Amino acid sequence: MRIPYTLIPVVRGVVVAAFVALCAAILGFLWTNAGGRIPLVSDTGYRVDVTLPDVDNLVFQSDVRMAGVNVGKIEEITTHGSNARVTLELDDDVAPLHDGVTVTVRNKTLIEETYLEVVDGKGDRIEAGRALPAGTGRPSVQLNDVLTSLDATAREDLARTIQSSGLATKDRQDDVDALVRGLGDLGRDGSGALDALADQSEDLESVTKRATAVLQALDTQQGRIVQLTKDSDALTETMADHRADLKALMQRLPSFMQTTSDASDALSELSKPLGAVAANLDRGSGDLSAALEELPATTSDLRGLLPALDRVLKLSPATLDRVPRFTDAAEPAIGTFKTNLADLNPMLAYLKPYGRDIVSYWTNHAQYAQGSDPNGNIARVKTIVGLNSLSLPLNLSPMTQFNPYPAPGMHNDPQEFSGTYPHVRQDPVPR
Missing domain, CATH: 1.20.5 (Single alpha-helices involved in coiled-coils or other helix-helix interfaces)
Structure with missing residues (x-):
């Protein structure tokens, strides 16, 4: 079938018009889904204005949330004197707002991307297009604001604490990795540990109180430890000045050894109890030998921690206070x-x-849940309410096909449980 020559311009015009209409429809769809509006097509929802002292990174089309759920978008941000006026558009299912409503700027990411959190009031309805009362908008609390609110001494203490933590963990990547792995193992197999912690709650409380007392004692006795070191140095100098007295002491040592020999009979009587002690030590020599083999490596690790520990001890009084x-x-x-x-x-x-x-x-x-096929993840959401979730007083099928509360240890072979369930x-x- 041939198209008459006179109809070719008409056909071309129709094709071009259809193509343009299709492109316009696609562009309009993308535009509206990106937050744009088309006059005479897009509906204007419930809008209100709120005044904020600081918008903190709020932009056009930022989220508006209520109870953690997105309920609208920010449509406009303008300056209003020293403040900012923000226009919100809310979904119909949460409109209208009521007197007593509060609007707070919140952070939702580590880079401080912000959104508005709305908590509705219980007063009269607020009509669309109105401005919320003054004081309704509240700015967010930024980390920089918290740090600047501290005095200079507190900021210096915080900086030293962070630096000390960095020095204490420097070149300890393997140890930190082992610690995290151990925490993971504890999380997977930690039911026994949780039971033990629950049973030892009173003991843990007592240990915490005693640890506080020990830390206070260490803080109090720091000056005495320094004084003890000075006294030891003075004792060494005194002994060096009394060399002659030490020589006389060594000359009298043989007579002391004779006296010690005379006391050997008493030591012989003591040998039997000491023999029992030696036998016990011999039985424990295996574990002691293993501990001694690990002692050099432990000592080396402790020696490596001493520089960082010294810096921590210098900074600890401010913390202990x-x-x-x-x-x-x-x-x-x-x-x-x-x-x-x-x-x-x-x-x-x-x-x-x-x-x-x-x-x-x-x-x-x-x-x-990790399994998948061409249609997506194998795991699917399934309602917890079904034929077998109803517990009836009568033994009627099919409601008793499976027991929803199997006995302990029966997860591989669920059976009917006829006992009495305990009450917590x-x-x-x-x-």
Whole structure:
């Protein structure tokens, strides 16, 4: 079929018009999804204005969140005197706002990318297009603001603490790596450690208090240690000045040795108990030998830490002066910690029989979640409510096909459990 020559210009015009319309539709779609608006096409949502003393990196189309959920965008930022006026556009499902609303600038990344957090009030409705009352907008708290609020002494102490931490960990990459690996192993197999910590909560509290007392004693006795060193030096000089007396002492030493020989009978009587002690030492010689073999390497590591430790000790008085204040501030938290342990201990005791089941579940879940096929990850979200989640007082099928609460250790072969499940009750809070 041939197109008449007279229709060719019309066909070309239609094709060009269709192509232009398609390009315009695609461009409009991309423009609107990027936050742009098309007059007479895009709807204007619920908008309000808020005045902020500092926008802190807020830009056009920054997020507006409520309870951590994105509920809108920033449509305009303009200067208003010494402040900034920000126009928000919120989704219809959270509009309108009410009197008492607060708008706070928050950071959501380490590079201080910001967003607005909205907390709605409980007063009268605020109509669209209105400006929120003065004082509604609150700026964010920047790290630089916190540092500049400290006095010069506090900033110097903080700088020295950070520098000391850097010196203490310098050239210790392998040790830090081993520590992190150990923490990972503890996280994977730490159920027993958590049980032990829960059982030893009172002992840990006692150790913490005693450690505070030891640190205070060290801080108090630092001057006496220096004085002891000076006294030792003076003693050495005194002995050098009394060489003749030392010579006389050595001349009298043979008579002392004779007296010691006369006392050998008493030592012979003591030999039997010492023999038992020697036998015990002989049995422990294997472990002692292994410890002595590791001692040179340990000594070398300690010798390498001495320069950094010396610098830490020089800087420690300023830190130790703050320990009593820290202890006083932490004392209320210890009471809260006791209450939390009273709730946590019964829960851990209840979960203890299911330790292997929990480890097996998460191990299999991690392997399952990592699997994928051409359609994406194999793992899918599934509702926890189903035919087998309803517990009825009657033994009716299919509601009893599986038991949703298997007995401990039955994760590989779930069976019907007919026993009585324990009730978790709070432990008495220690006083």
